[in-house]
Amino acid sequence: MASAVAGAHQTASSIQLKRGRETLRRQYIEQGLLQDPEKRIDLKRAIRFVGTCQDMCPEFEREEREYQKSIDKYEQLANAKHRIDHTRAVKTFHRPAAGNEQPLPCDVRPPPVLERTLRYLIHDIVAVHGIEDTHFFVRDRMRSIRQDYTLQNERGPSAIAVHEQIARFHIACTHLLCESSGFSESQEMEQLRKGTRSPMVTRLMLQSLQEFYDDALIAGIECPNEAEFRSYYLVAHLGDKDVLRQAQYYRPQVYQSPMVQQALRFHSLYQRSGSFITVNMARFFRTVAHPATTFLTACMLEHFFINVRKHSLFSLCASVNIKQRPAVAIPQFAAMFGFTDNEELLKFCAYYGLTVTDSKVMLSTPQVQAEQASRLAIAQ
Amino acid sequence: MTTRLERYLTQLQTQIARSNGEKLQERLRLDDTHTAKLAADVDGNEDHCARLCRSKLKEPWSELAERHILASLAHRRGDAVSTFDHQLAATKVFLRLLPTCNRWVLPVMYAILRDLRKVAGQGDAAVVARGEKAHMLEEAARTINQAFSLCVMDRTSGLQQSRKWGTYFVIGLLFGTYFKLRSQNLCKNILRAVSASASDLPPLERYPKSHQVAFRYYQGVLAFREEKYAKAETELALALRHCKRDAATHKERILKFLIPLRLLRGILPSRQLLQQYPRIAAVYAPFIDAVRTGNVKSFDVAILEHEQLLARMGTYLTLERARHMAVRTLFRRTYIIGGKDPKMPMEKFQIALRMAGVDATMPEVECLLANMIYKGYMRGYLSHERSYVVLSSKGPFPTVELAAA
Numbered sequence: 001m002a003s004a005v006a007g008a009h010q011t012a013s014s015i016q017l018k019r020g021r022e023t024l025r026r027q028y029i030e031q032g033l034l035q036d037p038e039k040r041i042d043l044k045r046a047i048r049f050v051g052t053c054q055d056m057c058p059e060f061e062r063e064e065r066e067y068q069k070s071i072d073k074y075e076q077l078a079n080a081k082h083r084i085d086h087t088r089a090v091k092t093f094h095r096p097a098a099g100n101e102q103p104l105p106c107d108v109r110p111p112p113v114l115e116r117t118l119r120y121l122i123h124d125i126v127a128v129h130g131i132e133d134t135h136f137f138v139r140d141r142m143r144s145i146r147q148d149y150t151l152q153n154e155r156g157p158s159a160i161a162v163h164e165q166i167a168r169f170h171i172a173c174t175h176l177l178c179e180s181s182g183f184s185e186s187q188e189m190e191q192l193r194k195g196t197r198s199p200m201v202t203r204l205m206l207q208s209l210q211e212f213y214d215d216a217l218i219a220g221i222e223c224p225n226e227a228e229f230r231s232y233y234l235v236a237h238l239g240d241k242d243v244l245r246q247a248q249y250y251r252p253q254v255y256q257s258p259m260v261q262q263a264l265r266f267h268s269l270y271q272r273s274g275s276f277i278t279v280n281m282a283r284f285f286r287t288v289a290h291p292a293t294t295f296l297t298a299c300m301l302e303h304f305f306i307n308v309r310k311h312s313l314f315s316l317c318a319s320v321n322i323k324q325r326p327a328v329a330i331p332q333f334a335a336m337f338g339f340t341d342n343e344e345l346l347k348f349c350a351y352y353g354l355t356v357t358d359s360k361v362m363l364s365t366p367q368v369q370a371e372q373a374s375r376l377a378i379a380q
Numbered sequence: 381m382t383t384r385l386e387r388y389l390t391q392l393q394t395q396i397a398r399s400n401g402e403k404l405q406e407r408l409r410l411d412d413t414h415t416a417k418l419a420a421d422v423d424g425n426e427d428h429c430a431r432l433c434r435s436k437l438k439e440p441w442s443e444l445a446e447r448h449i450l451a452s453l454a455h456r457r458g459d460a461v462s463t464f465d466h467q468l469a470a471t472k473v474f475l476r477l478l479p480t481c482n483r484w485v486l487p488v489m490y491a492i493l494r495d496l497r498k499v500a501g502q503g504d505a506a507v508v509a510r511g512e513k514a515h516m517l518e519e520a521a522r523t524i525n526q527a528f529s530l531c532v533m534d535r536t537s538g539l540q541q542s543r544k545w546g547t548y549f550v551i552g553l554l555f556g557t558y559f560k561l562r563s564q565n566l567c568k569n570i571l572r573a574v575s576a577s578a579s580d581l582p583p584l585e586r587y588p589k590s591h592q593v594a595f596r597y598y599q600g601v602l603a604f605r606e607e608k609y610a611k612a613e614t615e616l617a618l619a620l621r622h623c624k625r626d627a628a629t630h631k632e633r634i635l636k637f638l639i640p641l642r643l644l645r646g647i648l649p650s651r652q653l654l655q656q657y658p659r660i661a662a663v664y665a666p667f668i669d670a671v672r673t674g675n676v677k678s679f680d681v682a683i684l685e686h687e688q689l690l691a692r693m694g695t696y697l698t699l700e701r702a703r704h705m706a707v708r709t710l711f712r713r714t715y716i717i718g719g720k721d722p723k724m725p726m727e728k729f730q731i732a733l734r735m736a737g738v739d740a741t742m743p744e745v746e747c748l749l750a751n752m753i754y755k756g757y758m759r760g761y762l763s764h765e766r767s768y769v770v771l772s773s774k775g776p777f778p779t780v781e782l783a784a785a
Contacts, residue, residue: 315753319754321763326763335743
């Protein structure tokens with residue numbers, strides 16, 4: 001009964017706020033802080049949208065989410081699960097869609113608040129509760145941070161620094177989470193079958209950063225981490241010649257930087273024409289292990305391992321004499337295919353139908369071809 | 381004092397009436413001598429000039445003449461920015477009257493568009509020098525694009541008199557502009573439009589040679605960028621064959637792409653050819669020699685040394701791939717020096733690579749050999765357990781044309 005009473009109270013407060021919204025919007029328009037959607041205006045005279053929300057989560061959303069009972073466990077009050085902790089709530093991501101009401105300045109956080117929010121997510125959530133439990137929550141809230149930058153068309157140093165940190169987090173996640181329960185077995189197999197690219201989110205984020213750097217360059221601002229993130233962008237697009245061509249227009253300090261140079265080395269090791277990939281696998285893995293490859297770069301490269309191994313397996317199986325029942329001893333196979341984990345190696349062999357006997361991997365062709373055929377069937 | 385201007389306008393009038401595009405275009409070009417003569421008459425008398433144009437010529441020719449004169453004057457003054465503004469205005473007037481004319485007017489269009497692109501480049505250089513953003517070439521590209529549509533979509537005149545005969549010239553000019561703007565991706569839209577109306581256009585072979593060559597060149601370079609090497613080679617080879625004999629600069633531009641393409645297939649240019657084009661030779665000779673002798677080391681050194689230059693030329697990525705041709709030569713020579721023994725220990729290839737300055741572990745050598753066999757540059761198979769390569773008795777190193785198939 002007590003919760004029903006509390007519910008009634010919430011409803012009242014939420015409805016009040018909702019009514020207040022329309023008045024608020026009209027006030028903003030009158031004050032010239034918000035564009036009147038009914039009126040046509042010259043693009044040059046459009047009002048620059050500036051957020052004024054000083055909390056990690058706008059007041060309206062806090063009330064609304066409490067009413068809708070969509071409170072994450074990191075936002076609950078310790079003693080009342082259905083009550084939102086106003087100091088710990090963080091704004092969620094809303095897909096911009098038709099029908100969603102236009103955000104008001106009081107719903108959007110200015111850069112200093114966004115920076116503070118990101119610090120909170122990293123130091124008070126991820127660092128305290130661990131990456132595995134928090135990453136769904138954190139990813140959503142980070143996405144909302146990026147959205148607030150976009151809404152205000154903020155592309156300056158603050159936006160760059162925040163996007164950089166978020167990108168690093170995502171890159172690390174792709175590696176740290178790939179063995180966790182969140183990424184299911186079947187998903188892993190799915191990746192094995194398709195051959196993967198780095199996740200879309202990471203790619204998109206790196207793409208925005210590329211644009212920020214280009215803008216900063218025109219504005220004459222030097223970004224200290226430009227080389228690092230240009231190199232991730234390069235590595236995320238192995239085999240893409242257009243990206244490689246763009247790299248030739250990087251400014252010399254960036255182009256010559258050790259990280260970009262290392263990324264370029266991977267590009268020349270991993271060559272693609274159409275769906276045909278040529279790579280010297282042994283050299284590729286040796287370069288991955290080299291100290292000049294940073295941890296995050298290696299995290300990004302991990303997505304290409306499947307393709308590297310697969311295509312090298314095709315090439316190896318096509319260049320042996322099957323009649324002689326060729327075999328490779330497991331340690332050598334591991335060295336060549338870059339496996340450090342025996343279980344992973346066995347899984348790989350099982351997937352491609354390679355039999356393992358007497359601690360040797362028997363090379364054979366048919367299963368590899370079957371895999372190719374099924375891939376073609378899927379493509380068609 | 382007005383006679384010279386009057387005489388000039390009379391000439392325009394006559395050539396328009398006669399539909400003589402060749403004669404007319406001479407008088408609508410910015411670099412023609414007539415502009416010098418007019419300058420003295422018109423300067424400071426712009427209103428009078430405009431009135432005279434209108435009295436002598438019909439709309440919109442009168443406006444075209446007026447804009448052209450203004451552009452010429454600005455051009456003579458060396459004012460690149462206002463030259464562009466007037467030339468752009470002239471072009472827009474011309475595009476208004478283009479649908480009412482047929483094939484005869486094409487030479488005029490060529491002259492006007494060519495000038496437009498030229499002065500756009502000069503104008504952009506001038507504003508960039510002032511620290512402003514370049515925008516004129518982009519504007520020119522948009523305008524040239526309109527001219528393209530008006531040519532390719534001519535439905536009013538019969539094929540003999542159609543503006544369709546202007547299509548490939550405009551494409552050549554437009555692609556050149558897109559390349560300069562680094563917006564090569566826009567070329568795709570044009571090519572799509574061309575192939576959509578391919579059945580209505582006269583076959584490419586019937587267009588003037590110069591139009592053919594330019595079109596094939598750009599198509600070749602675009603295919604080159606997309607790594608459609610077979611198509612690139614066909615188009616560029618045709619461009620080279622039809623290129624005017626003494627057009628050395630054009631040939632050089634074609635060879636810049638054609639040589640790396642052929643190098644990739646192991647086809648080396650003759651020494652005579654290289655002697656004719658010393659600038660090309662200066663860049664590519666080290667690579668050609670490295671492929672010829674199998675000197676992988678000097679290939680690697682050359683690629684490091686020429687990296688920036690090759691990147692600017694747009695051939696770095698392709699040339700880098702020609703490295704495996706050098707490796708192939710190295711392996712072939714290893715095989716010959718080894719007495720053509722079909723059973724070659726892999727270690728010998730490792731030693732050969734080391735001598736060529738490439739430090740490779742055994743698994744790396746094995747992967748390299750596997751790739752060579754997989755791609756058909758070598759024939760035979762690997763015996764991993766005994767660590768040797770068994771080479772095919774007939775043609776262990778097939779000619780590259782066969783391998784590429």
